[in-house]
Amino acid sequence: MLQIEDVGVRYGSTVVLDGLSWTVGTSGSVVTALLGPSGCGKSTLIRAVAGLEPLSHGQIRFDGDDLSELPAHRRDFGVVFQDGQLFPGRTVASNIAYGLRMRRWSRAAIRTRVAEMLDLVRLPDLAGRGVDELSGGQAQRVALARALAPRPRLLLLDEPLAALDRLLRDQLAIEIAEIVRDAATPTIVVTHDHNEAALMADTISVMREGELVQTDVPEHLWSSPVDEWTARFLGVTTVIGAEFADGSAQTPIGPVGLPVPDGPRLLGLRPESMRAVRAGTDGDVVGDHIEGDVVGVVTAVADLPAGRRLRVVTDVGEVDAVASERVVVGDRVGLLMVGERVAVIGS
Ligand SMILES: Nc1ncnc2c1ncn2[C@@H]1O[C@H](COP(=O)(O)OP(=O)(O)OP(=O)(O)O)[C@@H](O)[C@H]1O
Secondary structure, three states: OEEEEEEEEEEOOEEEEEEEEEEEOOOOOOEEEEEOOOOOOHHHHHHHHHOOOOOOEEEEEEOOEEOOOOOHHHOOEEEEOOOOOOOOOOEHHHHHHHHHHHOOOOHHHHHHHHHHHHHHOOOOOOOOOEHHHOOHHHHHHHHHHHHHOOOOOEEEEEOOOOOOOHHHHHHHHHHHHHHHHHOOOOEEEEEOOHHHHHHHOOEEEEEEOOEEEEEEOHHHHHHOOOOHHHHHHOOOOEEEEEEEEOOEEEEOOEEEEOOOOOEEEEEEEOHHHEEEEEEOOOOOEOOOOOOOOEEEEEEEEEEEOOEEEEEEEEOOEEEEEEEOOOOOOOOEEEEEEOHHHOEEEOO
């Protein structure tokens, strides 16, 4: 278990982290994502954990050991950066063997471990390939194999997929998570992409301007972001107030039912929180119309792989929504709120 207590890191006079505390690896969590926007200090924190940035104050412990005096190479942590940083001009096997040679493993043990690692990262036939001849995805898998080979007690992945194209990123995100779970290696992955965090991690910590604002399982993070900034960072596009009584509320954009205590709540809407249904010419919504629904005019339509997304102007402002029917710009639609896709902020 990694315990970070009251840690500070600065670059010259620029304070990036100040009094940050974080515990990673409790309650059986194997992969933890550190999620935050560019420049919030994620890499700085990971580099401090790895021993690559000095602390101005505070303490980092792993399984009770104080790491303060331990240089990076003696922490037994594996690190993979965005661009893998493989040693050029060498083979895949030579790269994977690097940490093992440093630790003076025997030749036979190195050979066995390299083969195991190549199987683990699903590149069994590439031992002799020069690393300069690898695709981006292959190179990142070799970097992962190199980091895992010496059996690190913690693996730190800093934006390991950022240099890859979208399709490969999603595939490799799932694969890497499987690989580190197979290896049972506690892992922290840094990312600014909440989908990537959800594909890989069982726990997500959200960082904003050098502070951790929420640590949660993905499902709860999406449904109950701690504040409006976090909600918007996690994909909420509209925030509305609602007064709940007996599990339901009448909001400016229609009624909603949610299992929340009575009283005022802030609700966060993502496009999938609102379902648009075509309205008749007289304004009535065709189909499963619910009294009190809001009607609006479609101002933009995008057919995304996950479904049709709309922007709708209503009397109470612009709202994003999804639709299964064919609609075009200028159509009138009714909006139905999908309770289970609505976030309750700060609950
Ligand atoms: N070596 C450095 N010297 C001075 N300032 C730095 C240095 N490295 C980072 N910073 C600054 O520290 C802040 C945090 O940077 P950091 O790289 O940790 O953020 P990040 O969340 O990892 O961002 P990104 O996702 O863009 O990599 C930024 O304002 C950055 O400009």
